[in-house]
Each structure stands twice: as C-alpha cells, then as structure tokens.
Amino acid sequence: MSNVPETAVDSGPGGPHGESVIEVADLVVRYGAATALQGVSFSVGPGEAVALVGPNGAGKSTLVNALSGIVRPASGTIRIRGRLAHVPEGRQLFGELSVEDNLLIGAWGRSDRDPAPVYAVLPELRGLARRKAAALSGGQQQMVAIGRALMARPDVIAVDELSLGLAPKVVTGLAAHLRALNAERGTAVLLIEQNARLAFDLCSRAYVLEAGRMVVSGACEELARSNEVARAYLGGGTGEEP
Amino acid sequence: MTQFLMFLVNGIAIGCGFALVGSGLVAVYRITGVVNFAQGMFAVVAALSATSFVALGIWHGVAELMAVLVGGFAGLATGVVAVGRRGTQPLTALLVTLAVGFLAYAIEVLVWGDQPRSLPGLDGRAALLGVPVQRQYLLVIAVTAVVFVLLWLFFARTYLGKALTACASNPYAARVVGIDVTRMAFIAFALGGVLGGVAGVLVAPLRPISFDSDVSLIVGGFAAAIFGGLTRPMMALAGGVLLGITEVMIRAYGDASYGTVGALVFLIAIMIWQSARRPTLHKEAV
Structure with missing residues (x-):
C-alpha cells in the first residue's frame, strides 16, 4: 500500500456537509530528523463518523495528538470548529x-x-x-x-484504537455506544483504528494513512470493495479493482 | 519514664520538621518527577525572612505567615527556572534545583550574613500527661498535624488537588484533557515552597538557622520522603517522625555524635526490609 498515490475514491452520501468540524491541510509533523506526517490533509464534517485506518507506525496517533495540541506541527494548518475531545490509545x-x-x-x-x-x-x-x-x-x-x-x-470525539487489547464482544458493545452517540446526539466521530473492519462498519468515510502519508480516502463501502485495501486491512482481496 | 516521654515528644517534634520538608519533596516529585534539591533552601529562606519580619516589628504569627509565603514564592521561582521550559527532563531539572540551591546561598549571605540567626518561639513548658514539654515542640507537632490533614483534604477533596494527582498519575492523559501540566508543576513547586516554609518557621525557634542549614534539613527530609517512596505524603510523615525519634533516642541514651547517622542507618535498614517484602512493580510507560 505504501506506494499507492493519494486518491479520492468517493466522498459518498455520508460525506462532509456544511463547515467541517476538523479540517487539516498539508500537515507536517517531525520528531527531530524523523518525519512522522508528511503533507496530510483530511476533514470531518459535523455529525459525521470518519475512520482513519493504517498500520502500526503510520502516524495515526501522531495525527490525533497534533489535533489535540499535544504535538506541535512543523507546518500545515489544523482548523477545529467546536470542541474536540480525545480518547487516547491505551485508555490512559x-x-x-x-x-x-x-x-x-x-x-x-x-x-x-x-x-x-x-x-x-x-x-x-x-x-x-x-x-x-x-x-x-x-x-x-x-x-x-x-x-x-x-x-x-x-462536537467531535477522536477515539484512538478503540479495539486495542479488547475482546470482540466488548468492542461490539463500545462500538454500539459510539454509533448511538453519533446517530442520536450528532457528535462527530473520528475513529483511529488498525481494525479496518470495525472502522468501516462504524464510519461512513475513511482515510488510509501509511508511512505518514494519506494514501487513499473515500466512502467506507467503496474502500471495502477496493482490492488493495481489502488485502492490506481486511484479510483478503475482493476481486474488484479500486 | 518521664524522661523517656519527654525525649519521645522532642523526637516527634524534630521528626515533624523532617516530615514537612519531606512532604514538600513528595509534592514536587509526585507531579513533576523532579527530586528538588532546593527544598531545604525554602525552609532556610522562610526562617531567615521570619527573623527579619520580627525584627521589623511585625507581630508574631503574621511574620511567620509572611515568611511561609516567601517560601512559597521561592518554590514558585525555583519551579519556573527548573521546569518552565517545555520538555525539560527531570534529571536536568534536578541539576537546576541543585544550582538554584547554591545560588540561594549567595543571596542569603548577601541579605542575612553568614552567622546563624534565631527566631523567638513559644516560651515555657506545658504538662503533657504529666510530662513537662517545651511549648514550641507542641506547637510544631500541632501545626504539622493540621498541615498534613489540610494536605490530605487538598489532594482528596478539591478539584485542583485531584487535577494535581491526575498529572502525577498520567501526565500524558492530563495534557489530553487540556490540563496545563507545566502550570501544575509550578503549583507543585509553590506548594513545596510553602511546606518547606512551614518547616523553616517552626524549626527556627528550636535551633539557629544559617544559610547552610538546608543540608541537615534536606538530609532528614529526603530520608522521610524516600520512606514514602517519594510519592506518599503520609508515609513521609511516618518516616520523618521515626527518624526524629530515633535521632533523639540515640542522642539521649547513646552517643550524641551518632544521633543523625544512627537514625539514617536505622531508616535505611527499614527501607531495605520494606523493599524486600514488596514485589517489584513496573510502571506502565506513558
């Protein structure tokens, strides 16, 4: 997946509407000489559920730490309209x-x-x-x-690795809570997950982050049908081309 | 028996001084992870300030309270220098506190000179269970008890105290919920300064204080704080009191010159015994 260029598959019916609650453009984060995020752009609309998927070390947690102000970006812009709350990886x-x-x-x-x-x-x-x-x-x-x-x-809750270290039954219960929060109260959700199946099930749109770059984005249904995404994150190809 | 009880009360009072210095070390270490070597200096600055305030004609009580505030300010200033720069490592901050302590020597000598100064305390003796005890010793014990109760209430019952505990428990999570951890570190240093200041104004009437009195205070305070694993104020109180009693008893019934050394050896022996009984705990990396 790392050599896949950034592609907008389709924003789909669940795409952003109105002013985005999170809008990130050309974000660069460095830890000393190492670049953790390179030119990352994405958005989350009001009341939307968006997934950020990627392997370990892709920069997902760095991205959410930058959103909540814990990590200072080297360049780029982060606009958050309303309040963002962060559920960090490992509960903390x-x-x-x-x-x-x-x-x-x-x-x-x-x-x-x-x-x-x-x-x-x-x-x-x-x-x-x-x-x-x-x-x-x-x-x-x-x-x-x-x-x-x-x-x-x-107004938006960023959940970093909801499923990490938890039994599937527990994850299902927590996901139901998040779904209800999003559907009934209109709280936007940014779900940062390695478990793409869970992320695609819970969210309408998704971004795939690899080695600090956004490589694919689009509607979760579309991404789930993408051979490359399915192979890398869903444990097998679909036979269809992205 | 009367003499033993008298020594016991004296030991508790001296131990309370160590415990107050130790609890200041604990307050700073819990929140910042920094071992504050300037902690004894707060007591010295407060004690010397109190002597100046009294010399200026300010009422007793008010002078001591003002001196405690000076100790708090010294704590805050040390905190700003030691951890004010974001990302300062605890070991670096430790060295900075050591440097601040030495710098304070120069300032103290400039302001108060290098001769020991005394602060008048409560005169006379009171009978406690039929034992004549210096009123100042009783004051030290009573004030220490009140301070530790207030300290417990602060951490257990107030929102700010819980936020400080949160910073101590998980600094990363504290930042996640929007707590300014650096500002909390300043509060911890100021609190350490106040606790050191209380120790200084209470101990000053019992022994003359000079610019370098911080060494003996920090040694006892550090032993008390270590007894509580540098994180538990109440255990620091227990450690301080144990140290004070042991020191006084060795002086009274043994060789006076071995009082401090003997007490420290006894406390170290207890800590080794404690650590041998406890399983090793590994703190989860943040």
Missing part, C-alpha cells in the same frame, strides 16, 4: 483516581462538571463511579476513557 486513565473523578477531570476548564449526561449515554459507569480506575477491566477502562472525553461536551 488516571489510575489512582475513582471513575467519577476521572470523569470530572475530563471537564477540566469547564464550569459545568455534572457527569449525569455521561451516565445517560454510558449507564454502566454509574455503578462503577466509586471504583478506582486502575482496578477496572480493559473494556470498562475504555468506557471510562470515552466518558471522560464526553465530559468536555465535544
């Missing part, structure tokens, strides 16, 4: 704090810190409120990480 909870305290810290900088709306979306968290985050299972921790991000009342 505050293990010493309780679940509720983790949620409250998610509302840092806000005067409204009522976790009730988050409990309404993720009711399982209410029963875990007093438990220490470090004592939870991986699936529960991922739910807390999503809840913590939701405490920022985001």
Whole structure:
C-alpha cells in the first residue's frame, strides 16, 4: 500500500456537509530528523463518523495528538470548529483516581462538571463511579476513557484504537455506544483504528494513512470493495479493482 | 519514664520538621518527577525572612505567615527556572534545583550574613500527661498535624488537588484533557515552597538557622520522603517522625555524635526490609 498515490475514491452520501468540524491541510509533523506526517490533509464534517485506518507506525496517533495540541506541527494548518475531545490509545486513565473523578477531570476548564449526561449515554459507569480506575477491566477502562472525553461536551470525539487489547464482544458493545452517540446526539466521530473492519462498519468515510502519508480516502463501502485495501486491512482481496 | 516521654515528644517534634520538608519533596516529585534539591533552601529562606519580619516589628504569627509565603514564592521561582521550559527532563531539572540551591546561598549571605540567626518561639513548658514539654515542640507537632490533614483534604477533596494527582498519575492523559501540566508543576513547586516554609518557621525557634542549614534539613527530609517512596505524603510523615525519634533516642541514651547517622542507618535498614517484602512493580510507560 505504501506506494499507492493519494486518491479520492468517493466522498459518498455520508460525506462532509456544511463547515467541517476538523479540517487539516498539508500537515507536517517531525520528531527531530524523523518525519512522522508528511503533507496530510483530511476533514470531518459535523455529525459525521470518519475512520482513519493504517498500520502500526503510520502516524495515526501522531495525527490525533497534533489535533489535540499535544504535538506541535512543523507546518500545515489544523482548523477545529467546536470542541474536540480525545480518547487516547491505551485508555490512559488516571489510575489512582475513582471513575467519577476521572470523569470530572475530563471537564477540566469547564464550569459545568455534572457527569449525569455521561451516565445517560454510558449507564454502566454509574455503578462503577466509586471504583478506582486502575482496578477496572480493559473494556470498562475504555468506557471510562470515552466518558471522560464526553465530559468536555465535544462536537467531535477522536477515539484512538478503540479495539486495542479488547475482546470482540466488548468492542461490539463500545462500538454500539459510539454509533448511538453519533446517530442520536450528532457528535462527530473520528475513529483511529488498525481494525479496518470495525472502522468501516462504524464510519461512513475513511482515510488510509501509511508511512505518514494519506494514501487513499473515500466512502467506507467503496474502500471495502477496493482490492488493495481489502488485502492490506481486511484479510483478503475482493476481486474488484479500486 | 518521664524522661523517656519527654525525649519521645522532642523526637516527634524534630521528626515533624523532617516530615514537612519531606512532604514538600513528595509534592514536587509526585507531579513533576523532579527530586528538588532546593527544598531545604525554602525552609532556610522562610526562617531567615521570619527573623527579619520580627525584627521589623511585625507581630508574631503574621511574620511567620509572611515568611511561609516567601517560601512559597521561592518554590514558585525555583519551579519556573527548573521546569518552565517545555520538555525539560527531570534529571536536568534536578541539576537546576541543585544550582538554584547554591545560588540561594549567595543571596542569603548577601541579605542575612553568614552567622546563624534565631527566631523567638513559644516560651515555657506545658504538662503533657504529666510530662513537662517545651511549648514550641507542641506547637510544631500541632501545626504539622493540621498541615498534613489540610494536605490530605487538598489532594482528596478539591478539584485542583485531584487535577494535581491526575498529572502525577498520567501526565500524558492530563495534557489530553487540556490540563496545563507545566502550570501544575509550578503549583507543585509553590506548594513545596510553602511546606518547606512551614518547616523553616517552626524549626527556627528550636535551633539557629544559617544559610547552610538546608543540608541537615534536606538530609532528614529526603530520608522521610524516600520512606514514602517519594510519592506518599503520609508515609513521609511516618518516616520523618521515626527518624526524629530515633535521632533523639540515640542522642539521649547513646552517643550524641551518632544521633543523625544512627537514625539514617536505622531508616535505611527499614527501607531495605520494606523493599524486600514488596514485589517489584513496573510502571506502565506513558
């Protein structure tokens, strides 16, 4: 896949409409002499669910870290309209704090810190409120990480590796929560995933990032039919040309 | 028995001084990962400031409070120099705190001279369970107890305290949720300065303080902080008190010249025993 030129397959019916909540143009990120992202451009429309797929080391986490201001780009532009919340890879909870305290810290900088709306979306968290985050299972921790991000009342939520290290059944449950959040509350979702099957199932559009470059983008249905994408990320070809 | 109880109270009071310095080290280390070698300096600056404020005619109590604020400011200034530049590694910051400590020597000698200065404390003795104890020792113990309760309430009950704990627990995640970790590090240094300042104004009436008194304070404080793994304030309190009691008992019943060394050896022995009993924990990389 690394030698595939950047191609817009089709934005499809689920494509961006109105002003994008995330708009990235020609983004370059360097770590010393190493270039992690080279001229990356993409967008996420309001209420849209977009996947960012790619292998390990492609620069996916660097991209989302740049979006949330943790990594400083060398050049390029990032425009975020509204609030972006970030669910980092590996959950990254505050293990010493309780679940509720983790949620409250998610509302840092806000005067409204009522976790009730988050409990309404993720009711399982209410029963875990007093438990220490470090004592939870991986699936529960991922739910807390999503809840913590939701405490920022985001317009777009960037979830980095939702499925990492979790059982398929747990991932299905979490994906259902994200789908409901996107469909019922209109929160845009940027799903950064190695598991392309999950990403294509959950999102309407996807971008494929390889070696720091955006190599393919388009509607998930179209991408899933692409031989090259299917071979690289879905465990086999479809017999059709992209 | 009366004498033993008297030595015990004296030891607890001296240990409280170590614990306050140690808790300042813990506050800074927990949040920033930096071992702050300027921690003893905060106590010295506060103690010397208090002597100046009292000499200016400022009321006792107010003078000590102002001196504690000076300690807090010294902590904040040290934090800005040590970790103000984004990306500064803890080891680099440690060296900076060491340099700040030496620079402070020059400033202290310029302002207060190189002779030890004393601060008047509470006079007289009070009877505790029938044992006559210096009032200043009781004040040290009482203030330390209040400070540690406040410290616990701050970290366990306040939003800012929880945010500081969050920074200590996972700095990357703290940045993800929008916490300015550098600003939190400044708060930690200021808190360390305040705790060092409290130690300084409490200890100054018990022993004369000069510009280089930070060495003896930091040695005891560091031992107390290490006892708590540099991360647990309450264990630092326990370590400090244990150190103080051991030191006073060795001085009282053994050879006075081995008081500090004997106490440190005892504390190190306990720490070795503790670490042998605990399984090794590997912190997950952030």
